[in-house]
Amino acid sequence: MSFVLLNTIFFGHKPRNDALTAFPRKPALLLALAVLTGLAARPAWAQSAVAEGQKIAFDRGKGNCLTCHAIKGGDLPGTIGPELKDLKAKYPDRNELVAILFDETKRNPQTMMPPFGRNRILTEQEINAIVDFLQTL
Amino acid sequence: MKARASLLLGSLSAALVAFALASPRVVAADKVDPVADAKAFQDFFVRKFPNIKREDFVNGPYSLNEDMKRQWQEKEEFPPYEFALDAGKEMFATPFKNGKTYADCFPNGGIGIRQNYPYFDTAEGKVVTLELALNRCREANGEAPYSYVKDEMASLTAYMAFTSRGKPMDIRIPDDPRALAAFENGKRYFYTRRGQLNFSCASCHVQSPGERIRAEILAPALGILNAMPIYRSEWSGMGTTSRRFITCNSQTRAVPLEPQADEYRDVEYFLSYVANGLPISGPGARP
Numbered sequence A: 001m002s003f004v005l006l007n008t009i010f011f012g013h014k015p016r017n018d019a020l021t022a023f024p025r026k027p028a029l030l031l032a033l034a035v036l037t038g039l040a041a042r043p044a045w046a047q048s049a050v051a052e053g054q055k056i057a058f059d060r061g062k063g064n065c066l067t068c069h070a071i072k073g074g075d076l077p078g079t080i081g082p083e084l085k086d087l088k089a090k091y092p093d094r095n096e097l098v099a100i101l102f103d104e105t106k107r108n109p110q111t112m113m114p115p116f117g118r119n120r121i122l123t124e125q126e127i128n129a130i131v132d133f134l135q136t137l
Numbered sequence B: 001m002k003a004r005a006s007l008l009l010g011s012l013s014a015a016l017v018a019f020a021l022a023s024p025r026v027v028a029a030d031k032v033d034p035v036a037d038a039k040a041f042q043d044f045f046v047r048k049f050p051n052i053k054r055e056d057f058v059n060g061p062y063s064l065n066e067d068m069k070r071q072w073q074e075k076e077e078f079p080p081y082e083f084a085l086d087a088g089k090e091m092f093a094t095p096f097k098n099g100k101t102y103a104d105c106f107p108n109g110g111i112g113i114r115q116n117y118p119y120f121d122t123a124e125g126k127v128v129t130l131e132l133a134l135n136r137c138r139e140a141n142g143e144a145p146y147s148y149v150k151d152e153m154a155s156l157t158a159y160m161a162f163t164s165r166g167k168p169m170d171i172r173i174p175d176d177p178r179a180l181a182a183f184e185n186g187k188r189y190f191y192t193r194r195g196q197l198n199f200s201c202a203s204c205h206v207q208s209p210g211e212r213i214r215a216e217i218l219a220p221a222l223g224i225l226n227a228m229p230i231y232r233s234e235w236s237g238m239g240t241t242s243r244r245f246i247t248c249n250s251q252t253r254a255v256p257l258e259p260q261a262d263e264y265r266d267v268e269y270f271l272s273y274v275a276n277g278l279p280i281s282g283p284g285a286r287p
Helices: A002-010 A028-039 A043-058 A094-106 A124-134 B002-022 B024-029 B034-048 B054-064 B066-075 B082-093 B130-140 B151-162 B177-191 B201-205 B241-251 B262-273
Strands: B119-121 B126-128 B230-232 B237-239 B284-286
Touching: A043 A124, A094 A124, B034 B054, B034 B177, B054 B066, B054 B284, B082 B151, B119 B177, B126 B130, B126 B177, B126 B262, B130 B151, B151 B237, B151 B241, B177 B201, B177 B262, B237 B241, B241 B262
Parallel strands: B230 B284
Antiparallel strands: B119 B126, B230 B237
């Protein structure tokens, strides 16, 4: 067993394709905005952030989370990851969820889950919107 | 719990890697040993799926799921690859403009030899796949090469696979350091994560066989080439090994290589070698 799985790690730190991951640096302003979006209490747009988060999570070109996770309201889920539910109870601190989405290989180097933040698949705002949505599950 | 278990496995492996890195002796001892690799590889799948017979792994996703197996058996009554098989048989028998045929390029006239491909060519110092050998045969006889991914190439390899059905995969690694290096390179390619989504081939075909990725059931890496070429409904046609490698790379947002690039030849060598002993089942049909 060790050979077959361990190789994933031994060879796991090769340079990745930079052409795909390169991304223009975001202005500090946007970053600050993203942090605000994530942290500030904002009942007025909370609802729309959740809806936006669900849209990004289900979008095949964005989160495409259904590829691996069953999620309430989504069709044709895969079975690679666990069903996403009761996440607020499991991760009371939303930053834990942000961290999982940003780069789950930090917790589990062998995970199948793509590092959405680290590899710039999703922006901070998009991750925060998805986390808003995840907390309603 | 699945998430916990994989988390635990992850940190355990991380610890082992840290140990290996800290101890040069362990790294040095990690020499290329294809025989041990093939055994570990096969044992891993046999242990993971104790109810599946070793020779059944060659049926890809169909081996892992009873419902799918039934669908497949029904499909085999009117196999969708039959047209390609017939075309391939005819092409194989039709002489080139110079009067020679494919049979002149291959051992045993090309019949019943699929299980020996790819092989390491000690003259060239590289891996030669069946697809590559077919195009070289054409070019040597003054004919234009075929596209590597479908149509004529799929028909020819379908026919050649068919004449080898049931024969155990029999890939050799000659006593040549370059052959060992090709095996090792293929293995590295297979286990290296790449692309924006950070997947390796092993992420899908070693870590997750039998799981559904959306609606598709992931095939186990053991025997994954024995059924090539395959008919896929998704392609509404046949595809070769080259086509499948390119599709897997591009569908996971990694940059695909050219068909028959050295890495693809090497990964085919690696995957075929570790499937030694498992029967050729091609051509195959997939959902």
